[in-house]
Amino acid sequence: MSYNVLFVESPKKVKIFQESLKNKIQNLIVLSTKGHIREVNIKGRNFSYDPLVWVEKSNCGDLIKKLIKLNIDKNTSFFIATDADREGESIGYHLQQVINTNFNINPKMYRMYFNQIDKNSIIKSYENTINNNISLDFDLINAYISRVYLDIMIGIHGSQILWRKIKGCPSMGRVQSIVILLIYLNEKEIRSQKRQLIYKIIGSVNKKSVDKVYIDDKLLETFDCPEKINKVLEKCKNAKFRYLECKEKILYSSNLQPLETSTLLSSMSNQSVMITTSTAQSLYEEGYITYMRTDSKFINPEFVKEICSFIEDKYGRDYLKEYNVFRSKSTNQQEAHEAIRITNLSSIQDVYNKIVDKHKSVYEKIVIHTIGPWFKNTEYTLYKHVFISDCETIKLECHFQVISSMGIIDFYKDYAPKLYQYYLKNYSDNDLKSFSQDLLNVKTVFNVDQYYSNSKPRYTESSIITKMKSLKIGRPSTYNSIINTVKNKYVLCVDGKFYMKGNGIVLINFLNAFFSKYVDFEFTANMEEMLDIISQNSLEYKNKLSNYFDEFENLKSQILLNTNVYTVISENVLKEMIYSSCSDCNNFNLKFVFAKTVPLIVCEQCAKFYDITYFGYKANEYAPKKYVGKKESIYNKIKYKNKKN
Numbered sequence: 001m002s003y004n005v006l007f008v009e010s011p012k013k014v015k016i017f018q019e020s021l022k023n024k025i026q027n028l029i030v031l032s033t034k035g036h037i038r039e040v041n042i043k044g045r046n047f048s049y050d051p052l053v054w055v056e057k058s059n060c061g062d063l064i065k066k067l068i069k070l071n072i073d074k075n076t077s078f079f080i081a082t083d084a085d086r087e088g089e090s091i092g093y094h095l096q097q098v099i100n101t102n103f104n105i106n107p108k109m110y111r112m113y114f115n116q117i118d119k120n121s122i123i124k125s126y127e128n129t130i131n132n133n134i135s136l137d138f139d140l141i142n143a144y145i146s147r148v149y150l151d152i153m154i155g156i157h158g159s160q161i162l163w164r165k166i167k168g169c170p171s172m173g174r175v176q177s178i179v180i181l182l183i184y185l186n187e188k189e190i191r192s193q194k195r196q197l198i199y200k201i202i203g204s205v206n207k208k209s210v211d212k213v214y215i216d217d218k219l220l221e222t223f224d225c226p227e228k229i230n231k232v233l234e235k236c237k238n239a240k241f242r243y244l245e246c247k248e249k250i251l252y253s254s255n256l257q258p259l260e261t262s263t264l265l266s267s268m269s270n271q272s273v274m275i276t277t278s279t280a281q282s283l284y285e286e287g288y289i290t291y292m293r294t295d296s297k298f299i300n301p302e303f304v305k306e307i308c309s310f311i312e313d314k315y316g317r318d319y320l321k322e323y324n325v326f327r328s329k330s331t332n333q334q335e336a337h338e339a340i341r342i343t344n345l346s347s348i349q350d351v352y353n354k355i356v357d358k359h360k361s362v363y364e365k366i367v368i369h370t371i372g373p374w375f376k377n378t379e380y381t382l383y384k385h386v387f388i389s390d391c392e393t394i395k396l397e398c399h400f401q402v403i404s405s406m407g408i409i410d411f412y413k414d415y416a417p418k419l420y421q422y423y424l425k426n427y428s429d430n431d432l433k434s435f436s437q438d439l440l441n442v443k444t445v446f447n448v449d450q451y452y453s454n455s456k457p458r459y460t461e462s463s464i465i466t467k468m469k470s471l472k473i474g475r476p477s478t479y480n481s482i483i484n485t486v487k488n489k490y491v492l493c494v495d496g497k498f499y500m501k502g503n504g505i506v507l508i509n510f511l512n513a514f515f516s517k518y519v520d521f522e523f524t525a526n527m528e529e530m531l532d533i534i535s536q537n538s539l540e541y542k543n544k545l546s547n548y549f550d551e552f553e554n555l556k557s558q559i560l561l562n563t564n565v566y567t568v569i570s571e572n573v574l575k576e577m578i579y580s581s582c583s584d585c586n587n588f589n590l591k592f593v594f595a596k597t598v599p600l601i602v603c604e605q606c607a608k609f610y611d612i613t614y615f616g617y618k619a620n621e622y623a624p625k626k627y628v629g630k631k632e633s634i635y636n637k638i639k640y641k642n643k644k645n
Helices: 011-021 058-070 086-103 119-132 138-165 176-192 226-238 261-267 273-285 301-315 345-354 357-374 409-415 417-426 430-436 461-471 479-489 502-514 521-535 541-561 565-576 612-617
Strands: 004-008 028-032 038-040 054-056 077-080 108-111 197-205 212-215 241-252 379-389 394-405 444-452 491-494 497-500 590-595 598-603 609-611
Touching: 004 011, 004 086, 011 028, 011 119, 028 058, 038 086, 054 086, 058 086, 077 086, 086 108, 086 138, 108 119, 138 502, 138 521, 138 541, 138 565, 176 461, 176 479, 176 497, 176 502, 197 226, 197 394, 212 226, 226 444, 241 394, 261 273, 261 357, 261 461, 261 479, 273 357, 273 461, 273 479, 301 345, 301 357, 345 357, 345 409, 357 409, 379 430, 394 430, 409 417, 461 479, 461 521, 479 491, 497 502, 502 565, 502 598, 502 612, 521 541, 565 590, 598 612
Parallel strands: 004 028, 004 077, 077 108
Antiparallel strands: 038 054, 197 444, 212 394, 241 379, 379 394, 491 497, 590 598, 598 609
């Protein structure tokens, strides 16, 4: 008996594909590859751009054993039902090569493309594949091979150069080094800022906070001098105020847009990128949402019609916004071609009841951004109550923003109850009514608030992904792995904010000094664009890789011959430190060394060592509180050698 074999990546997908297609494909067997089945052999050989040498991973052996039991032959048909991106296409390519090598047959590989995992979508994908004889996309495979090559060239072979010059230094990476550079530059900017004490008049009218103060019709801003603000404060305190008028203005809630991978990860700022990615993956595999690795805002017009019908049937035609077509600003959409959305409008509440609690916030976010873009905006009325002083030179404004037309908030009532309660609490007219009852009896209180000027905000997981997206570096499938690598090796993460660790400082100093081209934002963005162009059959990739290889080899030779690498890095790292002398003996003769994988500053007079991370933060007002004033004295008895390689 000849089998038809269908391959999926995850074991979770096996059952639904088997059940969906058992009546469509005779003698169907669904097998899981459990991810990639081959990897590049990078050990014990010189690196070359052509060809890459692939070796089978352990899960490939398990897969081959299953295929042997099925007794596959030249009459066996194979279906590739992996994810619709470069990585998914590459698994199909490796399956083809493995079957060819191990079974001496040239397999017929059908390629199934789909954006959501449910019975109808799977059947439709199968029928489309058969009717149009769809096979593997070798342009997409070439883009994958090019990506792997560039990652190895820069990440692995570039790191080997780094390790020969600075033993113990962490690795560099094609995209991760750019992310570390972003955090490093952010750190430098924060440290270079001079914080200034700012003063501001704060007041209340009948216990309601004053939103704006005008003097001589000019909005009162902040002051940097206490003498000046004290004069204004005295003037406000001595004035008597009366109610003048109420101004009204109509406002509307901002438009919601469909979610891309970057906007989903950024919007879930209350949890880590890893958790959000894992949750979205589970929801996708359960068939509740569409493919979650995408840089598109487009939603299928047929599904948009379903959304509009859903809104009109459940809430009425007045709740329906005019038809919108969302397109991403990105010109290089190389992943799935539809935004992240729910798959079934009629089962939203059922899904809420089925999924675990920790998945509900992500699913709720996707529900809101699936239906919200076509839902009527909420209308608010902004009430500005104005009070004027007896001398008519000072005006106070107290603002109230009240919901005048519910719009999408009625949708929140059914599908996002916590969000619904938030709007009711903060935008009801209760406070306005209470305030309006006694406008003739005006009681004012004024004080001075003082605070330091806002410094540059530190990057968080959410904001760094937003920045990566704006710079066009990284892709939806790589955000999670890049952020996790950076968090685990190169930065401190305190209260969700990133602080540079010593090894990250050392790495960036090395790259800036000797590999500056490979930490250039434009260069990295152009490299990403090149991979997209290759996937569109618009570029001969081998010639382009050959050029990258020749440039890299020339630079590699120059660095290996340079005997001053360690000296240059040491001098640059010492310049990064806030303190220039030892805290114990006040000696200024400090030196940079590596102890295994820990970068240290050592005092050559008293042999005291400091971890660069903490030494750089000591007495730094921008540092995490747990490190301020912490006296580090680690590795006191370590013997070190300063080898100039």
